[in-house]
Amino acid sequence: MLMRVTIDAFALTPDVAEVMKAVRDDRSFAKARMEVYPGGLAAAIAQYHNKPSPQVIVVEEDEDDATLLTGLEDLAEVCEPGTRVIVIGALNDIKLYRTLMGNGVSEYLLRPLQPRQLMDAVATLFADPAAAPKGRLVVFWGARGGAGSSTLAQNLAWAMGRGQPEAVVYVDLDLAFGTSQLAFNLDAKQHVAEALANPERLDAVLLERFLAAYDDGLKVLASAGEVRQSPPVTFEAVDKLLDLACRMAPVVVVDLPHLWADWIEHLLTVADEVVVVTAPNLASLRDTKSLLEALVTRRGEGAPPRLVINKIDAFKKTQLSPKDFEETLGVTPSLLLPFEPQLFGQAANNGQMLAEANRGAKINEQLSAFAVQLSGRSPARKGGAKSKSLLDWLRK
Ligand SMILES: Nc1ncnc2c1ncn2[C@@H]1O[C@H](COP(=O)(O)OP(=O)(O)OP(=O)(O)O)[C@@H](O)[C@H]1O
Ligand SMILES: [Mg+2]
Numbered sequence: 001m002l003m004r005v006t007i008d009a010f011a012l013t014p015d016v017a018e019v020m021k022a023v024r025d026d027r028s029f030a031k032a033r034m035e036v037y038p039g040g041l042a043a044a045i046a047q048y049h050n051k052p053s054p055q056v057i058v059v060e061e062d063e064d065d066a067t068l069l070t071g072l073e074d075l076a077e078v079c080e081p082g083t084r085v086i087v088i089g090a091l092n093d094i095k096l097y098r099t100l101m102g103n104g105v106s107e108y109l110l111r112p113l114q115p116r117q118l119m120d121a122v123a124t125l126f127a128d129p130a131a132a133p134k135g136r137l138v139v140f141w142g143a144r145g146g147a148g149s150s151t152l153a154q155n156l157a158w159a160m161g162r163g164q165p166e167a168v169v170y171v172d173l174d175l176a177f178g179t180s181q182l183a184f185n186l187d188a189k190q191h192v193a194e195a196l197a198n199p200e201r202l203d204a205v206l207l208e209r210f211l212a213a214y215d216d217g218l219k220v221l222a223s224a225g226e227v228r229q230s231p232p233v234t235f236e237a238v239d240k241l242l243d244l245a246c247r248m249a250p251v252v253v254v255d256l257p258h259l260w261a262d263w264i265e266h267l268l269t270v271a272d273e274v275v276v277v278t279a280p281n282l283a284s285l286r287d288t289k290s291l292l293e294a295l296v297t298r299r300g301e302g303a304p305p306r307l308v309i310n311k312i313d314a315f316k317k318t319q320l321s322p323k324d325f326e327e328t329l330g331v332t333p334s335l336l337l338p339f340e341p342q343l344f345g346q347a348a349n350n351g352q353m354l355a356e357a358n359r360g361a362k363i364n365e366q367l368s369a370f371a372v373q374l375s376g377r378s379p380a381r382k383g384g385a386k387s388k389s390l391l392d393w394l395r396k
Helices: 014-025 040-047 065-078 094-102 115-125 149-162 192-197 204-210 235-248 262-270 282-299 322-329 341-350 363-375
Strands: 006-011 033-038 056-060 084-089 107-110 136-142 168-172 212-215 218-221 251-255 273-278 306-312 335-338
Touching: 006 014, 006 040, 014 033, 014 115, 033 040, 040 056, 040 065, 056 115, 065 084, 065 094, 084 115, 094 107, 107 115, 136 149, 136 235, 136 262, 136 363, 149 168, 149 212, 149 218, 149 251, 149 273, 149 363, 168 235, 192 204, 192 235, 204 235, 235 251, 235 262, 262 282, 273 282, 282 322, 306 322, 306 363, 335 363
Parallel strands: 006 033, 006 056, 056 084, 084 107, 136 251, 136 273, 168 218, 168 251, 273 306, 306 335
Antiparallel strands: 212 218
């Protein structure tokens, strides 16, 4: 089960704590992030009041079945939707087992247990590739050339990598003119064009080799940025590449080139988040309008692109206002960024992120707040809507 999955395990007894630690330290769980805590179900409930829940929660519980069910309902209150729960207990009661299994608990394991049983239970949860946890795909599109789309994609990917237990992956799909090597000051040995050249050979191991680490929080699949050596991109290759990347990383950020092709249209349609970066001028407004109109039919009303207006006040006298954009597009911009040539120029020249070039810059706060929205990390609800996967039946 060499895959990324986040697991919190709450033990009551020393024996089960040992089993959980053995699973955590097993080689096949090397890519999983697993934490072992004491305190059983009660500790799990306390934990997620102000912290997002992981993909899998394992709880050991000794209480009678009525208390166990009430406790699990309390846990459902504070969990993210889709969280899987495995319960470890000592009640060898087929009725209880059926009740739990039939109503949202993924597995009930009987004590005493071996590490292998717990490992199998977790692996079974994700045996179907469709059920495997996938990272968010966030694509960036510049309304017109030079809007700042790549620079913002780079900085936001880096900012998202700060808050994640695993590295975010940045894929520069601007094969001809991509700036990722310069922006991250990388000397990448292999580039995105090579990764796309033989899609049938591409797998997780190979992709890992193509990635260059910028720091602990960010890995980059760079573009050589050589116009004469940029082969055409195929739909299938890009799909395979990004599917693999999304299995490896919690967030995959894609920098799209400013051109129109079927594979670009496809990515703008299927991505979890589309960020449209525009400058505040008339031509950019026109292009943003036609893109948003095209996307609304493809993506539906539910997943609107997020609009970033960049380089505000570069041309104070002639620029359009955020209100002009809002009224024309019917979309409230998610982010308004000032024109700061000094800061952007310095970061670009140093091959650094903005927050590294100037820690105190105000724009950093805006970018990190937007990064939280993009990565989809929301604090656990308190008493809000219930988790669909867990004990919904108790509500009925
Ligand atoms: N808010 C800003 N203030 C000042 N300069 C900026 C700002 N945002 C971006 N820039 C600068 O604008 C230039 C173009 O940025 P970038 O390459 O990110 O744009 P792009 O939309 O990706 O362009 P392309 O269409 O070539 O892909 C860069 O030099 C970048 O440093
Ligand atoms: Mg670009």
